[in-house]
Amino acid sequence: MTAFRLAPDVADAFPDTLIALVTATGLRGREPWPDTSAALEHLERRLADGTWQPADETDPRIEAWHTAYRSFGTNPRRIRPSVDALGRRLAKKGTLPRINPAVDSYNAVSVRHGLPAGAFDLDQVTGDVEIRRADGSEEFTPLGEPGSTEHPKPGEIVYADSTGILTRHWNHRDAHRTRVTEDSTRVAFILETVRAARDGHLVERAADELRGLLLPRAERTAVYHLTPARPRASIGPGAGRRL
Numbered sequence: 001m002t003a004f005r006l007a008p009d010v011a012d013a014f015p016d017t018l019i020a021l022v023t024a025t026g027l028r029g030r031e032p033w034p035d036t037s038a039a040l041e042h043l044e045r046r047l048a049d050g051t052w053q054p055a056d057e058t059d060p061r062i063e064a065w066h067t068a069y070r071s072f073g074t075n076p077r078r079i080r081p082s083v084d085a086l087g088r089r090l091a092k093k094g095t096l097p098r099i100n101p102a103v104d105s106y107n108a109v110s111v112r113h114g115l116p117a118g119a120f121d122l123d124q125v126t127g128d129v130e131i132r133r134a135d136g137s138e139e140f141t142p143l144g145e146p147g148s149t150e151h152p153k154p155g156e157i158v159y160a161d162s163t164g165i166l167t168r169h170w171n172h173r174d175a176h177r178t179r180v181t182e183d184s185t186r187v188a189f190i191l192e193t194v195r196a197a198r199d200g201h202l203v204e205r206a207a208d209e210l211r212g213l214l215l216p217r218a219e220r221t222a223v224y225h226l227t228p229a230r231p232r233a234s235i236g237p238g239a240g241r242r243l
Helices: 008-013 034-048 060-071 082-093 101-113 196-217
Strands: 002-006 018-025 117-121 129-133 157-160 186-193 220-226 232-235
Touching: 002 008, 002 018, 002 220, 008 129, 018 196, 018 232, 034 082, 034 101, 034 196, 060 082, 060 196, 082 101, 082 117, 101 117, 101 186, 101 196, 186 196, 196 220, 220 232
Parallel strands: 002 129
Antiparallel strands: 002 232, 018 186, 018 220, 117 186, 129 157
16 A cells, blocks of 8 residues: 655645546556557647647746746756656657657646646555655655766655655656656556646546556556645555456
């Protein structure tokens, strides 16, 4: 059993937070995921023909995250929220990166809906996960840099388990230890907003869309929610709906 918790001081500072946890067990990441491939290609075609653009920093969804970053001391134009950085990359290159099917799935959903997204391999998580402020003593090893160690600044909002930091700057970058690979079979995917009153429906729609991409290649899926009013969600090893 893994619990996700929203720390009280984070809930107080961001009272309109909504986090959707989309969990999948029995993932088969080495099989083809044609629905995910089609979702990526659809976005790229729409960008190319001018019928759609990813949200940029002038969009209220992204602007809200820039404001949140500044509130805990991060310059969002130097260290960008994940959805902002991914959208800028897509707009510049015309394509989204292909990492592996699970990661590609949440990337597609993230840029389509203008919401930060991420994921943790739950078999690499130790203890519970808390969204809290860093105290400055913790260690973080960035995704793709297993030999590097960083120390989040005091007050910076992070995801953390009992071993260390899982994200920096709330949703800027994930840790190497809990990265999702083709061999990850038990994963928690994350979709977030700090303005649920306006964008809560987008989070729900995005969670449903992501779950739809996962269902054909998972044994079970489920959706949980964290809010200041409901700051804890417990995820069992076999939680969710079986196909």
